[in-house]
Amino acid sequence: MIHRKLSLVAAIGLIAASAFLGATPALADETETEPPVVELVLDVSGSMKAADVEGGTTRMAVAKQAFNEVVDSLPETTQLGIRVLGATYAGKNKRLGCQDTQQIVKVGTVNPVAAKNAIATLKPTGFTPIGLALREAAADLGDTGSVRRIVLITDGEDTCTPPDPCDVARELAAQGTELVIDTLGLAPDEKTRKQLVCISQATGGTYAAAQSEDELTDRIKQLVDRAALPPPVTPAAVTGAKDCAKAPLLAAGVYTDRELIGEHRYYRVAVDSGDELRASVSVALDRPLNRDYGVLIKAATMDGRELVRGVDASSGRADVISAGLRWSGDEEPDLSATSDICLEVSNSFASATAAGAPGMPVELSIGLAPASEAPDAPGLGRGLLLLFVLAIAGLVAGVLAGWLTRWWVAKWGVN
Secondary structure, eight states: OOGGGGHHHHHHHHHTTTOOOSSOOBOOOOOOOOOOEEEEEEEOSGGGGOOOBTTTBOHHHHHHHHHHHHHHHOOTTOEEEEEEESSSOOSSOHHHHTTOEEEEEEEEEOOHHHHHHHHHTOOOOSOOOHHHHHHHHHHHHOOSSSOEEEEEEESSOOSSOSSOHHHHHHHHHHTTSOEEEEEEEESOOHHHHHHHHHHHHHTTOOEEEEOSHHHHHHHHHHHHHHHTSOOSSOOEEOOOBSSGGGOOEEOSEEEEEEEOTTOEEEEEEEEETTEEEEEEEEEEOOSOBOSSEEEEEEEEOTTSOEEEEEEEEESSOOSEEEEEEEEEGGGOTTSOSEEEEEEEEEEOOOBSSOOOSSOEEEEEEEEEEEOOOOOOOOOHHHHHHHHHHHHHHHHHHHHHHHHHHHHHHHHHSOO
16 A cells, blocks of 8 residues: 555665664565465355346355356465355344354365355355454464465445454554455445445555456456565564654664554664665555644654654545655764664544554655765855846846837837
8 A cells, every 4th residue: 555655765775775884773574475375255144135236146146156257267376265254144143143254265275166166055144244254364364474365355344343344454454464455345335335445445455346247256366366466575564662762773674663643653774974864654544534634754863953854744535645855964964974863753643533552554664875966056145146147137138128219219200
């Protein structure tokens, strides 16, 4: 969700990641991981009986056919699992119905025949425990260090809150593991759409609506294929401090953190006098917020003297809000050859609902590059001289124009 806005700074940061200054800084993780895995989570609740897709086809029939086509087209190396919710309990006891989620295909290389047989037996039945199903799906995928992806397909909102599925998504994202949840709404209403958008945004995933079998099939295939492509930059988890003195020392790279509403977080970067610091921060808006908010990133000396700041504000129409700054060590000749610069990240959010842990997702990108020489701007003296020359030129031009006009009138008698 945030990487696109920071691609340039991230690239610079990775190029400069070999510079270790002073104390050993934290490094963004660039180690290779196991191939990513994905689990499809399918809603089989009673509402999937509705026959309102493609001229009277039931939602369940469309989902089954889409799953079958996806299973048939899977590469042999794909690590895939399938979990369902609301598929077995048909009673009225909500306590029992809200525990109704099962993994029908274990994560691994898929046997197409077995997978399609398991899908064929599904019948729309009970409640919609989306929050619980997401937690169980995350457990199914494990924590192997690889990129993990959950694709949730549902036609309605959770009927078993608590746990609220948006809160569950935030909890999973806050665990610091590579987990992305994509959501697909099958003929969703507006309330369902908002919930699915909230779930996907909390983990950097995507949301899409499907109104036909072809749309659903194509979208699932895209998400499964995307799961096979790990992100080019894996942000390293870091925890900012409450003040500069205790702030973690960071090298060039991309980092993730969580910041509570109204909180200030501090980080340190060692900058050589011949280097330029390029830093940016992006905050994903993963929950409802009051309008008119902003984010600030500020560079300062360790004793609190501000060097430069970057700010951005929004009126509530953005999914991500970002700010950046640039600062060169040559701009402060009184600093030592290598100085620790304190980066402060803060926000002016106000939650429209109860605001608490986990905080808002923060991505911090740090780059160090040789300082670029900017052309000198005109000094005050040269600026006044230029103004004086322009004034004289204007006066002369006015006098000449007046003299020529008088001569023309005197000679030709016309104005």
